[in-house]
Amino acid sequence: MHRLLSRYAEAIYWLARYVERAENLARLLDVNETFSRDSRGWQNWRSILQINRDEERFFENHEEADADSVIYFYTLDQRNISSIISAVNAARSNARTLRPLISTEMWIQLNMFSNNLKSMQREDLSEPRLARFCNQVKEACQTHTGITEGTFYRDESWFFYQIGRAIERADQTTRLLDVKYHLLLPNNETVGSPLDVSQWNAVLRSAAGYHAFRRVQPSGMTQADVAGFLLFHSRFPRSVRACVHDISNRLNHLRSTYRLIGGATALDELDELHSLLDDITIDQVIDKGLHEFVDWVQLKLIRINAELGAAYFGYPALNQEGQAAD
């Protein structure tokens, strides 16, 4: 048996990341739409641009950051590389590269998903229909995940797929928390208010975590409860800690089963992140600042991505500071 080509490993890793990203973008828009029903709705749509540092790119093509234009920007705008349609196109394009490797079912579903999105119009996004649009995207992404689970051959490429999906999922969960943080900078009056609780509820639901949360905690809901659950709960598949644990396991397995030489530095990074997530409590996080914490986690994930790239995909090696060397 021949070894997996670096280019294939990279493509399957990114295929998983892009599908996961599309799904989470849909979740993010969905939850934001819920937030935007309050009096500060106009502000909410602008803050999504701020979190993603997209303001500059947005105003290149749009005049005003109202609901309609921001939603379009993040869904069907092909000029925006971080829109849902761009993520799905990127996934399809990787799938096209991978057609000798992936199952026919995986290819057909992604091909049709991307064709469906291309045929959609701006009218399909108007406010009453946004939830339906987001649901369609989520469902298509989950269909992809299911088909992959059910048909994809289990070799090295399967592990790269899983690692890609987990790293993106961890990243996106931190973003979801960050949205809430930015949208409602909690002050003493609003923390614990009915509005605050209903919005944390929405965050949980958008991570498909409400029922899981209720099984852990049958009643009550505070910022710390929800943030703690999404960051640390080891048995919730979208929590940051569960994802990081997953990445470590897969990477270890990949290295031992297939006797790969590279990847030790990525594992070191993962261990560091992992042990911090094990040790720190949600109260400590909130004391230090939730935003600062998730920011640090995101940087760590970026670094892990680069280490994996250097070890397996032929990316330039990293220097001590984590910068790509020339």
Place this chain on the structure above:
Amino acid sequence: MLGGAGDPAEHTLSIRERLNRLDLEELRGRARDAELELYSFGITFTVYTQKDVIDRILPFDVIPRVISAQAWKTIQSGVIQRVAALNLFLHDIYHQQKILKDGVVPKDLVLGNKNYCPQMEGIDVPCGTYVHINGTDLVRGDDGQFVVLEDNGRCPSGVSYVVENRHLMLRSFPDLMSNIGIRPVSNYGQKLHEALVETAPAGVGEPQVVLLSPGTYNSAYFEHIFLAREMGVPLVEGSDLVVENDKVYMKTINGLDPVHVIYRRIGDDFLDPEVFNPDSVLGAAGLMRAYAKGNVSLANAIGTGVADDKAVYAYIPRIIKYYLDEDPILANVETHICREPEGLAYTLANLNKLVVKPVGESGGYGITIGPRASKEELEKCRAEVTADPANYIAQPMVNLSVCPTLTDDGIKARHVDLRPFAVTGKSTWVLPGGLSRVALTKGSIVVNSSQGGGSKDTWVLE
């Protein structure tokens, strides 16, 4: 499905009976299902416009073309004979050049040919196989005999459609196909892999075969995927390959892995920037060094283009006779070589009866069909041929045979050709079937996919 005299052929009787049970609506419904499936599967070729990349399906006609066992026997032995002669010819012109010294083929026609590759002189290829994959374009003339229109000894494409069309037919028309005794085509990938392994460099235990593609933007990318998958080998691009110490490796997640056989689907010019086109990023620098040392095999070999050249084509019957001492089993279409005085004179005197083809073009471009050309077109053609006679050959118009085809006007006769595929390692195997291309436009004899042709499933009976 018509016999020589225009009557339905005997061997297609039972298939015609079954087809008759399906009315036009039913046929159209199944044709629509089949097309939808082609789109969903992405069984497409890629067309470029200025702005977009468009995936198109090759239009598929659901009425199969049926070839009798007897007719196939002739095609098969004729193709095998032709491939044998091509390989002997290529070996000779890159070694002793006996055929040139004996004056059977004009020396300058070969040595001055732009597809002749001096870098191949003196290089020995395993099994003497230069043309591993060959596609011979056949047409059926007025007398019902198959004749050779063109040899494709470089990177002939279309075999993926042969296999996929069959799968599609099996899904769309199971009722039509059961118990007919159609020879299978689905083992093409396995046969190809066997042949490539046979022609690996000597002494390699388990040769690593790869398929080298120019990448996702190539019009035949679907075929590259298909072949790599059928053979279970990696589909690589130039950037995946690296040559170290005159050996070829591919970049994997665990470093460099050796590569022994490359089924390349890129032209000679792009294979190695050290030797050929220096701007090419599609191949790998140093590949020619590895090839010359016998560390890697290429299918097809470099420099085979000189044998499928339209100008050399005219000499193939004499080439067969020279090396094999046999008469050609499949005849050529009568060909006039404009570089020869008598060929030029005949061509210019009979322009309105001949099909004039530039020898350097492919895909039906630049062809003048005399009997259908206007006065202006004929004069333009005359001027071009007179200015550069060596670039042209002329053939009488072959009245391509027709097959019943589902069209907007119902089932009508449309012109077809046939490209059987031959795979050669130590010996030659011919896929029983081949690509039947059909000119979907009424009266047209241009069957190329780039110019509105479609394809049919081709059934070779047991």
